Amino acid sequence: MKILIAEDDMRLLKNIVFMLKKERYLVDGVENGVEALEQAFIEEYDLIILDWMMPKMDGITVCQELRKNGYEGGILMLTARDDAQDVVQGLDMGADDYLIKPFKMQVLLARIRAILRRKNKPIEQIIQLQSYELHVDARALFKNHEKIELTKNEFLLLEYLFINKGRILTREQIYDQIWGYDEEVSNNALDALVKLVRKKIDDGEQPSLIQTVRGIGYKLRDAYV
Template sequence: MRILLAEDEKELSNALTAILKHNNYSVDAVYNGADALDYGQSENYDIIILDIMMPKMNGLKVLSNLREKGISTPVLLLTAKTEIEDRILGLDTGADDYLGKPFAMGELLARVRAMTRRKAEFTPNVITLGNIRLNKETYELSKDKIALRLSNKEFQMLEMLMNNHKRLISTELFMERIWGYDSEAEISVVWVYISYLRKKLESLEADVKIKAVRGVGYTLEEDK
């Protein structure tokens, strides 16, 4: 799950980024409205979190421009303004939810989870393929009564593969969705994590395997 965070207060942005990543979200952080618009237009995000008061372009203008371009990514507005008129304006501009500062981190996470559920209409907490299950609440990969805890990156990669089984996912897409545009990680890190996942699938005697198409990407298929 990928989030664009646009918040000009660096200390708050760093705190939010750390908490979101700890909860297995991938985050791209920007600090002004112009960058938020540029990144948001990529449509490579599951949620956009926008502060209203930002330099270069305020969050409402960013939101308005995104909606005018037909981009329907769910948007959560953050603002120090709490008057009812401001809330109405934000929602009428196209926001999906609104959170006034200061706020509890737990409430932010709950609202993000609610928005992702609405976007997908319904997504089960447990994804099943073949004889394995991936629990999105505990980040565990299991078969029968045996469960293995996955790391943040392992979980996100396997979630992508299981949600798109039989579809090729390129190395570049893994890098964009999980490590982010500004990551300094080498592209070979994808192969390393694919190796980790293969070993865990083998240890569970899973009847699904990660298959590679040289120069194209990876796919998860049932081993029939």
């Protein structure tokens, strides 16, 4: 797999390139948006990682130009912006995902793996399970057409479960997806998060949508799939 990284922070750029090469990806790095666009037209990349704020041309403009010119690979935005409107703008311009700075390298690697897995197997943008609808692009969950308010981590948990409906996800996989392996979180952080999500999405009249698989992890309950 070949990856292009555009990042004007040279220290961060070198760190990302180093980490990806350790993971045996083929990697090119550039320092601004203009170079990123030029390089993308010369070489074929499976994934392009773009910093939002770059000199000469910002990442969102590069993303838009890539999609206009037929680029179909993955695009991951790196940004210090966490406002919902900025996130929506990035996704609407063609980005597949975004990662807010500062971030853990293991989280970046997990997001890269997820995008590359979807490259030849696009995920549903609206995933339906009985009375539930998870809108991937809008990062929202609806039950009986009513929106359920979720925190960032609550949505990440449900998104991961919905995309992998029918599969058991280990605790380690879920920790990697939400916090990264090197994030310092307590051993019961995942259990506490699941408990909070269940309170929001379950009606108490039937077993929880999120099923505990003892000794392994969690999955969506078969009756709902």
